[in-house]
Amino acid sequence: MSEITYEYIREYLMAIEPDENSLLNNIREDAIKKNVPIIKSEVKNLLRCMLAVKKPKMILEIGTAVAYSTIIMSDFIDESGKIITIERSNEMIEKAKKNIKLANKEDKITLLEGDASKILPSLTESFDVIFMDAAKGQYLTFYPECLRLLKKDGLLISDNVLQNGMVAKSRFSIPRRQRTIHNRMRQYLWELNHNPNLQTSILPIADGVTLSYKKCD
Numbered sequence: 001m002s003e004i005t006y007e008y009i010r011e012y013l014m015a016i017e018p019d020e021n022s023l024l025n026n027i028r029e030d031a032i033k034k035n036v037p038i039i040k041s042e043v044k045n046l047l048r049c050m051l052a053v054k055k056p057k058m059i060l061e062i063g064t065a066v067a068y069s070t071i072i073m074s075d076f077i078d079e080s081g082k083i084i085t086i087e088r089s090n091e092m093i094e095k096a097k098k099n100i101k102l103a104n105k106e107d108k109i110t111l112l113e114g115d116a117s118k119i120l121p122s123l124t125e126s127f128d129v130i131f132m133d134a135a136k137g138q139y140l141t142f143y144p145e146c147l148r149l150l151k152k153d154g155l156l157i158s159d160n161v162l163q164n165g166m167v168a169k170s171r172f173s174i175p176r177r178q179r180t181i182h183n184r185m186r187q188y189l190w191e192l193n194h195n196p197n198l199q200t201s202i203l204p205i206a207d208g209v210t211l212s213y214k215k216c217d
C-alpha cells in the first residue's frame, strides 16, 4: 500500500489508463516479475506530457535498468535528437541493449556503461531534459553535474524522491543506512527548492517526483 497516495484513487486511475503498446507491456510485465524497479504509470504519463511540451533534442537519463523509461522518452525526440542513458549493472545493461534493439531505437539511444559518478564529469554535451532515476542516496552527488549539464530552460526530473513517504517521516525509527539515504534525499529536495536558478515542484505522485525548471545558468 502506498504511503503517499490513497490506494482507491490509484486503482481508479489505473483502471482508466489507455492500452499500452505490446513491447512496452512485455518489458513492464517482465520487469515486475523480476523485481526490476521501473517508473510507475503516473510517472510515465507525466514524462510523456512534459516531453511533449518541452520537445527536447537532448535527453540524459541516469539509471537505465531495462530501458523501459528510455524507450518511452525516445518517442519525444526529433530526427536530430538523442538520449544518453547511464547504467552500471551488467545484468541490466544486457537487458537494456536487447530491449533497445527490439524497439528499433539503437540510432536514438546511446547507453553508457559504468557508474554515473565517473561518467557524468566526462560528459560535454548539454541537455534539455535530465531524468534522474538511479541510486537514491546519490542524487545529491549527481546534482552539481546535472546543473552543469542542463541547458537554460531545461528540465531536471527526479523519480522516487519520497521513498514511500519515509523521507517525510521521523528519522529515528528506521535503520541507520536508510536514515542516511533519507537525510541525503531531504537535503537534495532542500537544494532543489532553494536554488535561485531553479523553479521546482515536488509532486506526491507514485513514489514522489520532482520537476525543476532551470531559469538561468
Ligand SMILES: C[S@@+](CC[C@H](N)C(=O)[O-])C[C@H]1O[C@@H](n2cnc3c(N)ncnc32)[C@H](O)[C@@H]1O
Residues within 6 Å of the ligand: 037, 038, 039, 062, 063, 064, 065, 066, 067, 068, 069, 070, 086, 087, 088, 089, 092, 114, 115, 116, 117, 133, 134, 135, 138
Ligand atoms: C529505478 S532503476 C531505473 C529504472 C528506469 N529508469 C525505468 O524506469 O525504466 C535504477 C537503475 O539505476 C542503476 N544505478 C543505480 N546507481 C547507479 C549509478 N551510480 N550509476 C549508474 N547506474 C546506476 C541501477 O543499477 C538500476 O538499474
